[in-house]
Structures are given as structure tokens and as C-alpha cells.
Amino acid sequence: MSGGVVLNWLASTPDFAVPYALAALGLIICERAGVLSLGAEGLMLVGALAGIGAQLALGQPAVSLVLAMLAASLVSVLFAVMVIWLRVNQVIAGLALVFFCQGLTALVGSMADWTNHATEGIGTMALWPLSLLPGVGRLFEQNAMVWLTLPIFGAVAWFFARTSTGLRLRAVGENPQAADAAGIRVTAWRFAAVLAGSALVGLAGAYISVVSTKLWIAGMTGGRGWIAVGLVIFARWSPWKALAGAMLFGCIEALIPQLAAAGVQLPQYFVMMTPYAVTLGVMIWVALGKRSGDDEPGALGQPYVREERR
């Protein structure tokens, strides 16, 4: 491969990586509080549809992205009520949420006639002065959301590692009984975590529709939500590792169009399998290298029932 192809490849990587990164970060917030959120695929679709709807109506990308976050949060209230208040099995509730959202977004998208209408995305933002570097300078010309992703990650990582609020959230996911005994309101924290995490997952979906592809097609997330769920396990619930994992997935996905452009003949459908195959491979690799200290939140997937203390 020539240098130009490599450069193109690396320059297009962030665009593919951001949805994985944001979705995984949202899931980490949820799961750190002990709620296994399998609904990511559905919430991404909700974000994607709401984003494009707002974009078609208002034409303001920033507003569209915020509205998409709100929409995903709103839908996740349903999930939160199910798993936190009604103690529904989190796997069943998550799956039901995915299919609920798939049906809902396809229905709303076709009823509102938002399908296949191209919109204007957001422009690129050059990171001065790095963008002036000869050759590699164009790596630093990305859209604003790419640059915004880094402070979002920084803020969440700082929140978990350095703030007492973050500590409380982790306590709720690690040992809700102890957290409750310490006066932390488990239910309220879990609710907040699901809503906040879902907003980020919705943002990830809206990034795909508003920023990347600039249009809506039913089911357009195509399994990225599930890959993000796998990515969280790979990242051992750590935000920075999730970002690294997302970049890895972005690299792989970005490579495919570059190879095609360079004239490399690849069996198309096998190429389309790669993100899923890589996810599977990563899961196996994580399992093989399982370290002694398990980073999984202790109460992940378990509903909290106060009376069970007795």
C-alpha cells in the first residue's frame, strides 16, 4: 500500500470509531451502576432517527444531536422502569427494548417520510496548528464531533476515577447492599446512570445518521450496538480502553473502503462479516487472557431488592 492510502485510511478511521466509542462509553456508565444494557442497538436507532428528524426539520446539527440524546434517554426510561422498578430480567428487557426500538423507528421513519432524504452534515474542523504539518496534517481535519469525543471521554473517566459521585455510582454497581447501607439511593443512581448512558448511546446513533451517512435508513446501525456491548467487555469497563478498542474497530472498518478504492478485489460479503468476526475474536482473546482480578461490576445484571437483605 502506498503512503497515500495509509494516510487516507488513518484519516477516515475516527469517523468509523466515534459511534463505537460513544456507545461503549454510554454502556460503561450503565453497567458500572450494575445495569446490563443490551438495548444499545435499539437506542442507537432511536438516536439516529431522532437526529435525522430534527436535522430535516431544523437543519441545525448541534440541536439535532442534543435532541437525539434526549430521545434516547426518553425511550430508555421504559427500560429503566422495567429493570429497576419492576425487576424484569435485564436480558429479556434489553432484547425487548431492541425490538421495540427497531419496530418503532422503522414505523416512525416511514410514516414521517424521513427515509433516504440526504441532509447536510457538519463541516470539518482543522486542529490548528497540527493540521499545518506537511503530509500528516490532514489527519487533524476531522468533524467537530470527533474532537468533542475526546473531552467527553476525559470527563467520564475523570468522573469515575476522581469524583465522589463517580465512586457512589460504582459502589451501586459493585455492591448495592453495601451502598444502600451507606445511605446511597441505589434506585435513583441506577435510574440516573441508565438515562445518562442512554443519552450517549443515542448520540452514537445520531452520529451515524446525522454526521456520517447524512440520511436515515431503517435498521441502519446494522449491529453496531451489539458490537459496542462486546467492546465494553473487551475494555473491562474502562473508558480509555473502550476508546482504544473503538479506534481498533474504526481502523478495521475504515480499511475496507480504502482497499476497495485501491482496487483490491475482496469477496464483498466476507468483508462485511469482518466487524462481527473481529468482535468474536476479541471476546475469545479476552476470555483466554482473563486476569485474576475481575473488573466486571459485581452486581452487573442483578436487580436490587432491598428485602433480600434479611
Next chain:
Amino acid sequence: MADASLAAMAHPALTDMKTPEPVRTHQPLASRRYTLEIRQHMAWRWQALILGIALLVGLAISAAILVAAGVPADELANEFVMQTFFDGQNFRAVLFQAAPMILVGLAGSMAFRARFWNLGLEGQMIWGAIGATAVSMWQIGPDNLRLPLMFVAAIGCGLLWVLGPAWLKLKLGVNEIISTLMLNYMAANFLLHLVYGGWKDPKDNFPYSPQFRAFERLPELGAGVGSAILLAGIVALLAWWLVGVSRAGLYLRFVDANPRVAHAAGVPVRRTIYGAVLLSGAMAGLAGFAVVAGQEGRLTQAFYQGYGFSGILIAFLARNNPLAATVVALLVAALFVTGRSLQVFYQVPFSMVQLIQAVIVICVASSDFFIRHRLRRVGREAVA
């Protein structure tokens, strides 16, 4: 939190103690709390009532969504109730649709009984269909043995596609939810590779395999009812015998209740889990066979869509009981048939069927809360 009533809750022994007379003139709202208790047992008719109400609520919400989407309300009732169940042709359509539905429902319940979240039903179904089609494409075996060979190939392929996740889970502890899902996407892409590639019908160049010959299709039983439904019924009875009567079924119940205790009691836990999961894959493969040999007559590119979730839904609603799964599968099949006609007449997208199924699952899953818990008011009044 230092509420007298809550202290009494935490220490049942304290409830017998004489509490001071409550002050009725001023009772802050915060002291009027509701607390949750876990209900030990509920009479089955109450359980059935709650379940029935949940189903009705789910159907009512779904109907409201459909009406909002532009389907006239009276047409809806007519379409679902009258057309689907009281019209001979439509009832046959439901039976026709039910065969693969029953098989995926049984597949789901078999794996869930072993506490294995087999979300890869669609992938296994795709491989079952590919296996059956391969036998037809390559004309393996004599004509009169072709259909049984296709049957065996479908079972084998479905089983093999779930063997990987089963082994990864039991050997390495790889989360089966993710692994089976990823394998779905891979199987779907492989299917596209076949029908857009080497297996494309040379006659009209459409992305589906050449049509099966007459002896490669499941025969009709008579009155327009295909034998696929008979096959599904036989598998349902076998599954019922297996989980309800046989020794393996007893083992499976042990494993489902508590794998550790089961192991201590001498149950071959791993073998039981493997057996149930592989059987689940085999049944899903058989569902693929039922679609290609019973319905489509060829391998098509999107035949599997919606079956994975339906299988999970059926298993969940039937509480993994094979006979109940058969009944639920018939209802879901009716939903599919109704969905198809709504799609044709009102341009409602087919994912509407998914939405309705999800609403029903949400309602039924949530109603479980009222079966498992009771709300009890505690407060100063209640304690006194």
C-alpha cells in the same frame, strides 16, 4: 431512613413490640411509604388473570400504535380476529406460518432451559436452510432419499453453528449473548454471498437459489395444509417428552434450578448443557428446513428475518414449556400473517410485527412483577 416503621421492617421481631400511638394530626407524606414484599406463592388463577390483563394491555397499546399509524380501527379488529381465525384460507396461512415458528420457539426454550441465552436462532436457521439447499443443489443421494437427507443436513448444520458458542461458553466462559449474535450477522452475510454469488438462480438471475424439485419439497397433507406443521407438532411432542418425562429432562431441571447443586447431586451438568444447546441449534436448523422446503421452495435472501426474536419471545411467554410454546407460536404466526396483510393494504412496515411482539413482551415481563411481589403500605398508621 431512621423511620420507626422501617426499623420494624428490617427486624420482624420488633413488630410485636408495642409501638407508641401514631400522631394523626400531622403525618408527613414521607412516612406514608409503600414497601415491596416478595410474594411466596400466588394462586394460579390469579396468575392467569394478571397474565391475561397484561396481554390485553399489550394488544391495546399495539392497536393504538397501529391506529395512530393510519390503520382504521374497525378494519384492524376485522383483520386480526375475523380474517385470521375464522377464514379458512387465512387459517391455513397461519398453520403454514406456524411450522417454522413452533420450531424456533422450541429451539429457544430448549437452550433457555439450560440457562444458555441462544440469541443465534436466526444464524442456526440460516445454516439449516443452507444445509438443506446444498443437498438439493448438489443432488446428493437418490431422489426418494433426497428429502430425508435435506432434513438431516439442516439438523447437522444448525447444530454445528451453535457448537462453537456452546464450546466457547463452557470452555472459556465467553459470553454467549454476544457470540451467538455475532454469528447471526456472519451467517446472514454468508447467505448473501451464496444467493448473490454461486447459488444465484441461473434462470432469471434473481438473488435466490434455483427452485427445488417437487420431491425436494415437503408434501401437502391435504386441504392445503403442508406437512411442515405435522413435523413441527412431532418435534413439539418429542421435546415435551424429553423435558417432561425423560431422565435428561430431569437433569435439565436440576441444571436450570442451580448448576452447582446439580453438579454436587451427580448430574452431568456439562453434558446436559451441551445436549440442550445442541438440540436447540438442531431445532433452529430444522426451522430453516421448514421454511425452504415447506414454504419458499428455494433459498431466499431474507427468509429468516424476525424469527430470532419471535423464538425468544415464544420461549419467554411459554416459560420454556414445549406445549405452551406450540400454542404461543400459533398466536405469533397469526400476528405474522396479519402483519403481512397490513403491510400490503396499509403500507405498515413489517417491523410493526416486531414492535407489537416487543410491546407484548414488555407488558408480560412487567406483569411478572405483580406475581412475584406485593405492594404493602407502611407508615405510622400501618404499623399501628
